[in-house]
Amino acid sequence: MTAQEVRLCGLLLQEHFGNVVEKVGTHLIRSGVLTLRALAHETKLPLDLVKKSLCVLVQHGMCTFGAGRRGPAGPVEYRINCERVFHMLRYPRYIYTAKSLYGDTGELIVEEILQRGQMTMSSTVKTVADRLTHNMPEGQSMDYSEVVSAFSQLVETHFLQRCPLASAGSSSSGAVDTPLPVATQPTEPESHPDCYKLPYINLTGQGKRRRSSEDGEADQCAAKKARTDDSECGDDRIYWQVNFQRFHLHFRDQAIISAVSCKLDQSSSEIVRTMLRMSEVTTPAHAAFTQALSANEIFRALLSSYNIARPILDQYLSLLVDDPMEFVGKTGDSGGGMYVVNLHRALANLARATLESVVQERFGSRSARIFRLLLRKRHLEQKQVEDFAMIPAKEAKDMLYKLLSENLVQLQEIPKTPDYAPSRTFYLYTVNQLPTARLLLQHSYKTVGNLMERRLYETKENKRLLEKSQRIEAILASLQATGAEAAQLTEVEEMITVPERQQLESLRHHINKLDSSENQVDETIFLLKSYINSTQASR
Amino acid sequence: MTEVKVKKESTDPVDIENRIKELCLQFPHGITDQVIQNDMPHVEVQQRAMAINRLLSVGQLDLLKNSNGLLYRLKDAQSASKVKGSDNQEKLVYQIIEDAGNKGIWTRDIRYKSNLPLTEINKILKNLESKKLIKAVKSVAASKKKVYMLYNLQPDRSVTGGAWYSDQDFESEFVEVLNQQCFKFLQSKAEAARDSKQSPMVQRNSSLATSHEVWKYICELGISKVDLSMEDIETILNTLIFDGKVEMTIIAAKEGTVGSVDGQMKLYRGVNPIIQPTGLVKTPCGLCPVTF
Numbered sequence: 001m002t003a004q005e006v007r008l009c010g011l012l013l014q015e016h017f018g019n020v021v022e023k024v025g026t027h028l029i030r031s032g033v034l035t036l037r038a039l040a041h042e043t044k045l046p047l048d049l050v051k052k053s054l055c056v057l058v059q060h061g062m063c064t065f066g067a068g069r070r071g072p073a074g075p076v077e078y079r080i081n082c083e084r085v086f087h088m089l090r091y092p093r094y095i096y097t098a099k100s101l102y103g104d105t106g107e108l109i110v111e112e113i114l115q116r117g118q119m120t121m122s123s124t125v126k127t128v129a130d131r132l133t134h135n136m137p138e139g140q141s142m143d144y145s146e147v148v149s150a151f152s153q154l155v156e157t158h159f160l161q162r163c164p165l166a167s168a169g170s171s172s173s174g175a176v177d178t179p180l181p182v183a184t185q186p187t188e189p190e191s192h193p194d195c196y197k198l199p200y201i202n203l204t205g206q207g208k209r210r211r212s213s214e215d216g217e218a219d220q221c222a223a224k225k226a227r228t229d230d231s232e233c234g235d236d237r238i239y240w241q242v243n244f245q246r247f248h249l250h251f252r253d254q255a256i257i258s259a260v261s262c263k264l265d266q267s268s269s270e271i272v273r274t275m276l277r278m279s280e281v282t283t284p285a286h287a288a289f290t291q292a293l294s295a296n297e298i299f300r301a302l303l304s305s306y307n308i309a310r311p312i313l314d315q316y317l318s319l320l321v322d323d324p325m326e327f328v329g330k331t332g333d334s335g336g337g338m339y340v341v342n343l344h345r346a347l348a349n350l351a352r353a354t355l356e357s358v359v360q361e362r363f364g365s366r367s368a369r370i371f372r373l374l375l376r377k378r379h380l381e382q383k384q385v386e387d388f389a390m391i392p393a394k395e396a397k398d399m400l401y402k403l404l405s406e407n408l409v410q411l412q413e414i415p416k417t418p419d420y421a422p423s424r425t426f427y428l429y430t431v432n433q434l435p436t437a438r439l440l441l442q443h444s445y446k447t448v449g450n451l452m453e454r455r456l457y458e459t460k461e462n463k464r465l466l467e468k469s470q471r472i473e474a475i476l477a478s479l480q481a482t483g484a485e486a487a488q489l490t491e492v493e494e495m496i497t498v499p500e501r502q503q504l505e506s507l508r509h510h511i512n513k514l515d516s517s518e519n520q521v522d523e524t525i526f527l528l529k530s531y532i533n534s535t536q537a538s539r
Numbered sequence: 540m541t542e543v544k545v546k547k548e549s550t551d552p553v554d555i556e557n558r559i560k561e562l563c564l565q566f567p568h569g570i571t572d573q574v575i576q577n578d579m580p581h582v583e584v585q586q587r588a589m590a591i592n593r594l595l596s597v598g599q600l601d602l603l604k605n606s607n608g609l610l611y612r613l614k615d616a617q618s619a620s621k622v623k624g625s626d627n628q629e630k631l632v633y634q635i636i637e638d639a640g641n642k643g644i645w646t647r648d649i650r651y652k653s654n655l656p657l658t659e660i661n662k663i664l665k666n667l668e669s670k671k672l673i674k675a676v677k678s679v680a681a682s683k684k685k686v687y688m689l690y691n692l693q694p695d696r697s698v699t700g701g702a703w704y705s706d707q708d709f710e711s712e713f714v715e716v717l718n719q720q721c722f723k724f725l726q727s728k729a730e731a732a733r734d735s736k737q738s739p740m741v742q743r744n745s746s747l748a749t750s751h752e753v754w755k756y757i758c759e760l761g762i763s764k765v766d767l768s769m770e771d772i773e774t775i776l777n778t779l780i781f782d783g784k785v786e787m788t789i790i791a792a793k794e795g796t797v798g799s800v801d802g803q804m805k806l807y808r809g810v811n812p813i814i815q816p817t818g819l820v821k822t823p824c825g826l827c828p829v830t831f
Contacts, residue, residue: 259813265733315740324786325813354817356783361820365782373781390714390778444819451822513823520818527817 001029001082004445009085011452016088017056020045024053028063028080035068035075054078060117061163061241087244089448089522094247098159105150108132110159110242118163118239121151121198152198158246158281161196163239245285252530253280256346259353260320260327268316270306272327274298275341286537288344294335325349344534351437351531354524358440359408366391367399371408371431379412379428400429408436434535441528448521455514462507469504472496555579555590563600563612570611596627628655632663636673636687643676643686716762717775722784724748724756725809747788747806750776776807786810 006029014022027043028034034042040050057063062084068077091114099107108128113119125147132142154160253276261269278301279290299313308316317339320328326345332338352375360368369389374380377388386396403409414426459466475492496504562570562578575587591611594600603610635652636644650660664687667673675685725748732746754772757763779785785807792804 255814262811263813265739267739312738315738319739319743324788350814353812353814354819357812357814357817358820361816368783369778369781372783376781388774388777389781390711390718390774392711440819447819447822517818517822520821522818524817524819 002442002445004442004449005082005086006030008089008445008449008452009080009082011449011456012085012088015452015456017053020049021053021056024050025057025062025080025085028078029082033068033077033079035077037075039078060084084244086525089518090526092519093251093522094242094244097247097250098154102150102153105132105147106154109147109151109154113160113240113242118241120236120239121148124240125151155196155198155240158196159243160240161243161246163241248526248530249280249285251526252343252347255350255527256327256341256343259325259346259350263325264319264323267306267308268320271298271302271308271313271316271320272341274301274303275328275339277301279341283343286534288534289329289340289342292331292338292340295337295339296335298339299336347527347531347534348433350527352433354527355408355433355436355440359403363399363402366395367403370396370399371403374409374429374431375433379430381426381428385429404429407439434532437528437531441525441532444521444525444528448518448525451514451518451521455511458507458510458514462503465500465504465507468500469496555586556594559590559594559600559611568610568612572609572611575611628653628659629663629666631655632660633667633672636667637689639686639688641688643688645684645686649687713763714775714778717757718778718782720757720760720762721753721772721775722779722809724753725779725785725807729809743808747808750805750807753807773805776805779807783812784809 006026009029010022010026013025017025023043023045024039028039031039031042036047036050036054039054040047043050054063054065057080058065061081063078063080065076065078068074094114095107095111098110102109105128108131109124112124112127125144129142129144129147132147133140136142151160253273257269257273257276260272275290275293275298278293278297283290295314295317298317299310302308302313314337317328317330317337321330321339326342326349329340329342330337331340356368356372356375359371366389370385370391373385373389380388382397382400385400386393389396391399400409404411408431410430410432412428412430413420414428415421416424416426472492472495476489479488479492558579559570559575562574566574572587575591579587591600594611595602601612603612631653632649632655635649646657646660646664649655649664650657653660655663664673668675671690673687674690675687677685728748729746732742735742735745737745750769750773753776754767754769757767757772776785776787780787788806788808789803790806
């Protein structure tokens with residue numbers, strides 16, 4: 001765990017769960033694995049607070065527990081999964097993807113499950129139906145069956161999955177006979193055979209609209225009803241969580257498709273999209289290639305709206321295969337030609353393009369030329385760099401040294417004599433893609449941490465103003481509900497002066513910019529992380 | 540029997556020299572010592588050596604060495620008159636510089652070859668330069684180094700740097716202009732191919748341009764004062780590849796088709812970058828007014 005990653009985890013935990021959880025979480029990350037007692041002792045927090053924080057983290061899947069170093073007889077040890085904490089940065093992107101694929105219903109389902117960590121199907125359906133009904137015009141309400149169908153679609157395409165069965169049986173019965181899972185290997189959700197099987201629930205009805213006047217009573221009624229309903233619905237203890245890996249595969253596919261459409265043209269990207277869609281659920285997660293698909297199958301699966309004839313399809317496929325980027329490869333000739341999408345190669349190309357664009361934006365297009373030159377030709381002397389890049393010697397030297405000082409370019413010494421005399425050694429410049437990608441990933445983590453801190457600082461600075469505007473809005477809302485005159489409303493509105501309004505506006509604008517920057521940097525993080533993972537998997 | 544007195548031919552030194560010169564004329568690519576001896580067997584070794592040395596010092600004879608031994612060759616009158624009036628050392632230095640051809644030679648190398656002290660060399664070089672027999676050319680590789688070559692020779696490409704250097708300065712604007720022109724040509728070709736809306740193979744093939752076509756286009760544009768060869772254009776196109784704007788494929792071509800080199804042709808095609816500028820570089824820094 002690098003310092004930047006720990007800092008970012010701390011900021012994320014604080015923003016989503018508060019100070020106590022942040023303290024517990026960062027301490028656990030820094031120490032690695034700890035028992036409950038040690039954790040409470042070192043953070044100097046009361047035991048029940050620590051217990052509650054750990055519960056929150058476990059509920060969201062960020063903390064795992066298991067038998068510790070002393071074996072099954074010893075105390076349970078807890079550890080934090082940092083990757084899961086970083087996924088919190090990507091929540092907006094998951095929700096947006098669900099919305100674009102399955103509409104508002106899908107969006108709300110994913111949002112609810114992300115917020116709660118794990119939920120049963122019935123409770124999700126009810127909450128989502130209520131929320132949708134709330135937004136609908138008077139008199140209409142959302143039927144449960146629609147929500148159920150959206151939910152089942154999400155499960156079929158593997159975006160949602162059942163939570164792995166925790167060893168809850170042993171803790172409830174108090175016996176330690178059943179072996180706890182080893183702390184180092186959490187049970188994979190996919191190892192469960194019914195991972196994607198929908199439970200049979202009898203859930204009929206419609207979403208309830210919440211009236212603001214009956215707030216207090218409705219809450220209590222709804223809470224009671226929910227408890228009784230749960231046990232009625234028959235899916236007790238079957239909890240669902242978001243399948244992050246599936247979302248990541250989806251993002252990766254999107255990146256590949258947009259790269260193909262930029263490089264070649266729209267029709268080629270549609271063909272690649274079809275190929276990826278066909279192999280969505282059959283390709284294992286870290287595979288280097290998709291399943292081999294024959295040209296006949298691709299032709300049949302192509303949507304008729306694209307209007308691509310068979311010989312044209314063959315031409316496009318051969319063009320894709322010949323392209324130097326090597327997105328698609330040909331593995332055989334049966335069935336009209338067997339084609340695969342080269343996933344690892346595509347990720348490497350995307351990571352390379354990311355590195356090049358970073359160098360270009362930061363140091364200028366001539367430095368980018370030198371960088372690309374070194375990526376292609378591996379090792380070059382200074383004189384050769386100047387010759388190939390056609391840049392005057394002085395400027396080339398300056399740029400190379402700047403890149404070297406930023407560690408984007410490395411120097412390799414090859415001595416001619418056993419003593420490394422500088423006049424008698426070759427100095428070759430080189431770029432290694434993988435270490436540079438890791439370096440940029442750490443930079444990105446630092447950037448996101450900085451953006452978050454700036455946002456929190458801005459909010460804190462203007463806390464007084466924000467609170468005032470919130471109070472005014474609450475007063476306005478209550479006045480409107482009770483039916484006030486226009487004069488009263490304008491009077492209340494004028495409590496915020498014009499410069500304050502401007503300040504509020506600029507603050508909102510600023511915070512929005514910072515927020516959207518976080519999302520954009522997260523895209524870079526995703527690409528680089530996928531590339532690094534793909535190189536590790538193949539090793 | 541009376542003794543027959545063999546009349547000794549007069550071994551006049553001037554006669555020996557003339558005879559040697561005639562022999563040289565007979566054998567224009569040089570005569571060895573052996574040939575002189577055969578011709579004038581009565582001349583003693585010392586006299587022969589003296590004659591040869593005199594001719595050498597006057598500058599009418601050239602001393603060369605080949606695998607068998609020493610060769611003497613008549614120097615033509617033109618060059619003989621040039622170095623008349625200079626002494627031996629200068630002639631030696633001049634000869635060394637002449638041998639270097641159009642690559643030129645550095646002062647240190649002259650010193651090694653002639654074994655003369657540095658001060659002498661400098662004096663001689665100044666002398667020769669004032670007589671306009673040699674000239675100094677600044678090398679483009681190491682800017683402090685000066686190489687000397689004969690006055691009327693064109694310096695070699697490796698010294699001046701070829702088409703991209705004028706007066707030892709790298710012409711970056713010229714390279715930039717050529718860069719942009721080539722890119723525009725390839726880009727317009729790619730766009731024309733895309734707009735033609737034909738089958739993808741035909742589109743792709745019509746967006747390709749051989750290096751020969753690009754070379755012809757640039758020559759016709761007439762923006763270059765210097766003649767550019769196809770290799771020069773290919774180095775420019777390589778820089779475009781390193782800019783990520785162009786990609787290259789090599790295909791096999793029949794010998795004799797225009798523009799093919801060793802049975803291969805290089806084809807170039809304008810391309811778009813595969814991703815937009817990445818998110819990390821889109822974040823504004825805290826001070827930029829963009830965020831406010």
